[in-house]
Amino acid sequence: MATPRLKALAATAASVPITLFGLVLVTFLIGRVMPIDPVLAIVGDRAPADVVAQVRLELGLDEPLYVQFWIYLGKLVQGDLGRSVMTSHTVVDDIIRFFPATMELATAAIIIAALLGIPIGVLAAVKQGSRIDHVIRVITLAGHSLPIFVLALISLLVFYATLEIAPGPGRQNILFDDMVPTITGLLTVDSLIAGEWEVFWDALAHLVQPAGVLAYFSMAYLARMTRAFMLDTLKGEFIITARAKGLSPARVIWKHAFGNIAVRLITILALAYAGLLEGAVITETVFSWPGLGQYLTISLLNADMNAVLGATLVVGVTYLAFNLLADLLYRLLDPRVR
Amino acid sequence: MSGPAQLGRRAFTFAATATPFFSFAGAAEAATPKDTVVVGKAIDDIISLDPAEAFEFSGGEVVGNCYERLVVPNPANPSQIIGELAEKWEVSADGLSFTFTMKPGVTFASGAPVTAEDAAFSLQRTIKLNKAPAFILNQFGANKDNVETVIRATGPNTLVFTIKEKVAPTFVLYCLSANCGSVVEKAVVMKNARDGDFGNGWMKTGSAGSGPFTVRSWKASESVILDANPNSALKTKPKRVFYKHIVDPSAQQLQLQQGDIDIARDLLPDQLKAAQANANYKMSSAPHSYIMYLCMNQKDPNLAKPQVRQAIKWAIDYDGIQKNIVPTTYDVQQSFVPKGMMGAIADRPFKKDVAKAKALLAEAGLPNGFEMTLDHYNGQPHGDIVQAIQANLAEIGIKVSLMAGEQRQVITRYRARQHQAAVLSWGIDYFDPNTNSETFCVNIDNADDARNKTLAWRNSWQDKDLSDRSIAAVKESDAKVREKMYADLQRDHHMRSPFALLFQATGWAVMRKNVAGFALAPLGLRTRYDQTAKA
Secondary structure, rough: OOHHHHHHHHHHHHHHHHHHHHHHHHHHHHHHOOOOOOHHHHOOOOOHHHHHHHHHOOOOOOOOOOHHHHHHHHHHHOOOOOOOOOOOEEHHHHHHHHHHHHHHHHHHHHHHHHHHHHHHHHHHOOOOOOOOHHHHHHHHHHHHOHHHHHHHHHHHHHHHOOOOOOOOOOOHHHOOOOOOOOOOOOOOHHHHHHOOHHHHHHHHHHHHHEEEHHHHHHHHHHHHHHHHHHHHOOOOOOHHHOOOOOOOOHHHHHHHHHHHHHHHHHHHHHHHEEEEEOOHHHHHHHHOOOHHHHHHHHHOOOOHHHHHHHHHHHHHHHHHHHHHHHHHHHHOOOOHHH | OOOOEEOHHHEEEEEHHHHHHHOOOOOOOOOOOEEEEEEEEEOOOOOOOOOOOOOOOHHHHHHHHHEEEEEEEEOOOEEEEOOOOOOEEEOOOOEEEEEHHHOOOOOOOOOOOOHHHHHHHHHHHHHHHHHHHHHHHHOOOOOOHHHHHHEEEEEEEEEEEEEEOOOOHHHHHHHOOHHHHHHOHHHHHHOOOOOOOOOOOHHHHOOOOOOOOOEEEEEEEEEEEEEEEOOOOOOOOOOEEEEEEEOOOHHHHHHHHHHHOOOOOOOHHHHHHHHHHOOOEEEEEEEEEEEEEEEEOOOOOOOOOHHHHHHHHHHHHHHHHHHHHHOOOOOOOOOOOOOOOOOOOOOOOOOOHHHHHHHHHHHHOOOOOOOOEEEEEOOOHHHHHHHHHHHHHHHHEEEEEEEEHHHHHHHHHHHHOOOOEEEEEEOOOOOHHHHHHHHHOOOOOOOOOOOOHHHHOOOOOOOOHHHHHHHHHHHHOHHHHHHHHHHHHHEEEEEEEEEEEEEEEEEEEEEEEOOEOOOOOHHOOOOOOOOOOOO
C-alpha cells in the first residue's frame, strides 16, 4: 500500500503533463486568435493573394483549429517544434542556442544574488531597527523599485564607458567569435572544456555586468524575504530557549533560526531562478545578450508562432521543473509535511 | 518592410535617459581589429540571406554586399542604368526581348567564371521558389511553367529575357537590378539543394555570389559576419565586416564611443545631434525610400467625401511636425515618388490652413466635424507624430481616437480593410517609380478577394483615370514623356486621393573618425563596405 508521501509525490508528478498540456493549448489558442496574420511574417506585406493563400495552405491554417492543434501535438510528442520563420532554423535548434545563453546569465545572477541577498537579509533582521538595517532596506528597496533598464544603463555608463573596467554589451569580444566549439552552449563552460583560457576570461568578464544587474534585482527580493522570515522566526519561543540555554549568538542565528527558514528560502530561490531562466528581456536587450527572452519577444512581435510556442513550452517546463524540485525539497527537508 | 526609425517606446526611453550623460563623454581608443569593420545595427529583421527570399532591410544590405546583378543603377546618378555583370544589352524592336551579353573574366567567390547559364538559373530560381520578392520578376509574365522558355541562356555569354507585354525598358532593367535579380553560382547552389528547394535552405545562411564579400555566418539576433571575397575584382579593403546586433540605440552609442563598433546605424535624433557636434565622429546620411503617409478608408462615408479628404490634408502641420519631432530623420514629402527617383516632384501643395480646412468640412456638410479612429504603429516616431496629427485635426473639429498596435497587427487590419484612417510607412520594392505609382494609384479589382492588394485597394479607393494613367506610364518607352506622366499623376493624386503623404525618411550612419570610404546609399540602393577602411 502506498504511503501518503508517495501518493503526494505521484499526484505532483501526474500534474506535470496536465499542466503542460494546458500551457500548450492556451498558448496555441492565443497564437491563433491574436490579431496578426502569421502568413505576413513569411511572405511579407507585398505578396499577392495567391502567394498568401499558398503559404496559408502550407501552414495548414485552412484546417479547423482543433485539427491544427492535433497536428501540432502530434509533431510535438515526436520532438518536432517546427521551424522558426525569423531565424530559418528549427525551433529546437534555436532553443538549443538561445536557452543556454539565458541559463548562463540566470545561473550567474542567482549565485551572486543568493551569496549577497541571504546574508544581508539575515543581518538586517538581526540588527532590526539599526542603521545597518535601514541601509540594507534602502538598498533592497532600490533594487526592487528602480527600473532594470535604468540600472543596466547606469552600470554600462559607469563600469564600461567611464571607469572602463568592464567590457561592453555582447557575450564575447568579436575576436573570439567561433573560437570554441559549442558543446553545452554555456560559453564559460565550453571555453574551459576547449582549454581556451583567454576566451573563458573574456566570456566571464562579459557575463559579470548583466548578471550583476539581474542579481541586484533578485538580491533585493531575496534579502527582503530573508529578513521577513528571520524576523518572524527570531520571535519564536525556541529561539528564546536557545538563548536562555547560553548558546552563542552565531549558533542561535545560523543553526536555529536560519535552519528554520532554509526550507522556505529554497522555494523562493527556486522560483527566483526559474523567473530568471524565463529570460530577462530588458537586460538581454541592453546587453545584446542573445537569450530566450529576446527570442520570445521578437518571435511574438512577428507572429512567428512555432517559435513562440516552443519558447513558451521551455519556459513552462522550466517553471514546472523548479516548482517540482522546490516541492520535493520541501517534503524532504520539512518534517511537518512528510 | 518595417520603417527605419520605428523604435519601440522602450528604446526611445533608454535613449532619452542616457543621452544627457553621453553628450559629455569622450571617445576612447578604437579596439576593433584594423582590417575588420564592425557595424552596430538592429539586424533582427533578417529572415533569410537568399537573394530570392531576402526582402527585409538588413537582409537586403547583406545580399547587396555578396552578390552582383546583370545591371544596376549608377550609384553616382541612379537615373542611369549601368551594366554590372552584363557588358551590354539590347532590346528587340518589338520591345519584348532583352538580350544581355555577360562581361568576360568575372568570377564567383569559388573562382568559377560567372556565365549566362548562372544568370538564367538565378532568375529562373527566383520565379520557381516564388518567395516574397518573386513578384518583381513575375510581373513580366514569367511563371514556374514558362520560366525556362522566357529566361534562357542562348550561349555561354548570352542571356535572353522575354517579357509578355511591352513596357518601358528602364522598368524591366530597374526590376532586374533588385536584390532578387542577383546572380548565384548554379553549381554551388544545386550541390546544396535538398528536396527540390533549389538550395534555399542552405542559401538562407550561406552565399554563392560574385560580390565583394561572402557570408561567413549569420546568427539570428546576434551577428552576421562577412569575409572578403578573394576573387572579387573590386579589391575589397576590409578582410571582414562584422554586423553586431544591438537593438538599443544607447548601447550602440556607447559602443561607438568606446571603439567597440566602428559604425552605428540606428541612433536616435538627439544622439545624432550630439554626434554631429563631436569631432570624434563622422556622419553619412542619404534619403531613404520610406514614405510616411496618412490614409483614409473610402468605406467610411465621411472620409469618402472629397472635401473631407482635402480638409484633413489642409489641417496637418507638416513643417511643425518635421521641425519639432523628426528634424534630422524625416523631411516633408507630399508626393508618392520619393525624392531622388525618376519622376519625383518637389511640389508641396499643402500646408496647415485651419480656416480653409474648416470651410472644406462645412462644404462637405460636416461643419462640426466628426469622430474617427487612426491606426498606427506603436513605435517611434509614429507615436509622437500621430499625437500631433490628432491635435491638428481637433482644431477643425475631427475627434481622433488613436489605435496603437504592433507593426504586423496594424498591417493585418489594414490588409483586411478594417481601419478607418491610418498612419503608416511604405518603402520601394525596386528602383522605378512604378513601384509606388502602382500601389498608390492602381485598383482594378476592388472586391474583397482581389489578387493585388495595392494601397489604393486597401483604402477601397478606385480612380479609373489615375489607375489607367499609372498603367500607361509603365508602358511608355520615352523616358522624358514617362517622367512627365508621373509628375502629372502625382499632382492629380494630391487633389483626388485619400492619401495625405507626409514625410520621407533620411538614413543616418555615425562612424568613428578613423573610418573612411563608407557612405550610405540613397533610396535603398546598395550600401557597401568594400571600400571602407580604418586609419
